Amino acid sequence: MSIDWFPRTKPRDCALRVICFHGAGCSDSIYTLSRVSGRMAHNPLLAWEQDEDADVQILGVQLPGREQQHKVMPFTTVAEFAERFVADCSHLFETPYVSEISSVHVTRLVLDRGLQIPLKLYLAAFPSPSISLESRPWRKSSLLSDHELQEEARMWGVNEVILQPKVWPSFAKLFRADFRLFDEQHPLTYNESWLGSISIHVTHAKHDSFITRSLIETWQSVSSNCSFHEIDGGHLFVYDAAARAMWFDTIIKDIETMHIPRQTPATLHCSLFCLIATHGTIPTVSFLAEANSESTDFVLDCLKLLPGITFHSDNEHLLRVTPFSALPTSIVIRSIEFGTVWWAISLFAALGAAAVTLACNGHITISTPFCGEQQLVTFYVIQGELRGSDDHSFLGDNNQHAATGTRQSDDQDTLALNLQQVLFSHSSPESFIQPAVHAQTLSMSGASPDCASTHKATKKKASATFVPQDALTCAQLDQCCIYFPVDPTQLKQEAVFKTVANNDLSDHNMWHPFAFGEDTLLFRNRKRAMAWIRQYALPKGLLLDIPAALELSKTHFAFALQTE
Numbered sequence: 001m002s003i004d005w006f007p008r009t010k011p012r013d014c015a016l017r018v019i020c021f022h023g024a025g026c027s028d029s030i031y032t033l034s035r036v037s038g039r040m041a042h043n044p045l046l047a048w049e050q051d052e053d054a055d056v057q058i059l060g061v062q063l064p065g066r067e068q069q070h071k072v073m074p075f076t077t078v079a080e081f082a083e084r085f086v087a088d089c090s091h092l093f094e095t096p097y098v099s100e101i102s103s104v105h106v107t108r109l110v111l112d113r114g115l116q117i118p119l120k121l122y123l124a125a126f127p128s129p130s131i132s133l134e135s136r137p138w139r140k141s142s143l144l145s146d147h148e149l150q151e152e153a154r155m156w157g158v159n160e161v162i163l164q165p166k167v168w169p170s171f172a173k174l175f176r177a178d179f180r181l182f183d184e185q186h187p188l189t190y191n192e193s194w195l196g197s198i199s200i201h202v203t204h205a206k207h208d209s210f211i212t213r214s215l216i217e218t219w220q221s222v223s224s225n226c227s228f229h230e231i232d233g234g235h236l237f238v239y240d241a242a243a244r245a246m247w248f249d250t251i252i253k254d255i256e257t258m259h260i261p262r263q264t265p266a267t268l269h270c271s272l273f274c275l276i277a278t279h280g281t282i283p284t285v286s287f288l289a290e291a292n293s294e295s296t297d298f299v300l301d302c303l304k305l306l307p308g309i310t311f312h313s314d315n316e317h318l319l320r321v322t323p324f325s326a327l328p329t330s331i332v333i334r335s336i337e338f339g340t341v342w343w344a345i346s347l348f349a350a351l352g353a354a355a356v357t358l359a360c361n362g363h364i365t366i367s368t369p370f371c372g373e374q375q376l377v378t379f380y381v382i383q384g385e386l387r388g389s390d391d392h393s394f395l396g397d398n399n400q401h402a403a404t405g406t407r408q409s410d411d412q413d414t415l416a417l418n419l420q421q422v423l424f425s426h427s428s429p430e431s432f433i434q435p436a437v438h439a440q441t442l443s444m445s446g447a448s449p450d451c452a453s454t455h456k457a458t459k460k461k462a463s464a465t466f467v468p469q470d471a472l473t474c475a476q477l478d479q480c481c482i483y484f485p486v487d488p489t490q491l492k493q494e495a496v497f498k499t500v501a502n503n504d505l506s507d508h509n510m511w512h513p514f515a516f517g518e519d520t521l522l523f524r525n526r527k528r529a530m531a532w533i534r535q536y537a538l539p540k541g542l543l544l545d546i547p548a549a550l551e552l553s554k555t556h557f558a559f560a561l562q563t564e
Helices: 044-049 078-094 104-112 146-156 168-183 213-221 241-256 265-279 285-291 296-303 347-357 392-403 409-424 439-443 474-479 494-501 508-515 526-535 546-556 558-563
Strands: 016-021 056-061 097-100 120-124 200-205 226-231 309-311 319-321 332-335 341-343 363-369 376-382 385-387 481-484 521-523 542-545
Touching: 016 241, 044 056, 044 241, 078 104, 078 168, 097 241, 120 241, 146 168, 200 213, 200 241, 213 226, 226 241, 265 285, 265 296, 285 296, 332 347, 347 363, 347 376, 347 546, 385 546, 481 526, 481 546, 521 526, 526 542, 542 546
Parallel strands: 016 056, 016 097, 097 120, 120 200, 200 226
Antiparallel strands: 309 319, 332 341, 332 363, 363 376, 376 385, 481 521, 481 542
């Protein structure tokens, strides 16, 4: 049966969500109604939600077995509840959120599944789930008679009205179901409960006869970022109008001091995609943060949740996008044999892969836009040698390959792994290069924004004689040239390597794009290249024909060093 988790308030677009879980024997009404024990009472959370400037939404979670959900079978374990809630509501975590009286199980699932973590958890009047069975101050409800269960409820501070003979039968089943959730929960181990540095604020009820201050402080075993607060009330202080209002006010004031991110992992994913597609380059974390008006720490945390993105081993502010991610650049590498498609981080990277890793057995094409033109062009690199579309000397080998059938899948896997290694594997300081060029050149890209959308690369197996319509002929290749903003032959300096070895990478915006060959541009001819360089006042750099650039990549492409 489906569960209506939020029967009183339906999720909507907002800048911040406050997801509120109720305690045992309670319901979402403690958060979503302006009443306490049947009487009208001020609810600061609702007043805050109604403030248009706040742009927040209060979502009260209602567990099965009560009020609107009284016909839905209650959960029997906390783990079962957490699994179902995260499965049904994971989309809500895409918006920045905090959580009140949240389950550790829910937050652990969020962490384990790479979902957006809460900005903060607000807990109250209950110990950490890691305490031992002997430390629990309550009795196991399944062992209690009906009369003993009433006495236990009285110790928790349940209103005497609920315990009256005419009222109790309608609540007894609910109490047993709710108490069972934490009764049956085994003490969580460190690995099961540890939430890292997720911020937790825990409120202790001063007159709570069950949960002492020392039990409240056991939350320090769950997070490295805990704070505590005491409120004048009993265990069920949420049913005291003044105490509830004070608690809500404390939470609101704390949230208002936070920086609420505008972006989410999903929107940053889209932003990264657009930057790569537009510029044909991978931005640094600081550039991505500035472009989205977010802190670098927040952007880093979000990027770590996205598939296909890894970080530099010495400086996590440098991104790498794996060639098997869904983040295409404007440079496409395509295997003729297998029809497999990769996206390179730069034209220089594509040449490095073709000249080094794929030199022995590679039959590949490289597609990239002409700088400043709305035309995507393709050229062949066959066994490490440049070929034009009208050079038929290599087609015999291709036809022979087609006749003998497709290679085994492990050959294709090896090809993919080799290409990934040459494009994205680097472990020594010599892999990184420091150019003495002003960072303003980083904004100059030869890829037109529209060019990235013109190549709809397919993974369908290619014909052995397949020749793309945009493939360059031998004569056209002779006219083409490649522009390097920084001459790669001038970058290997001992002082630079010492700087990198000492992890002095603070000026990463200056050197990162050139170390990866970014802003390496393809021109139709030298005349157009020189005009482009003058128009945008680019550095002199290095201008080479494609065969010379291919040879240069064999020795000077940063990652090519790793294949020797």
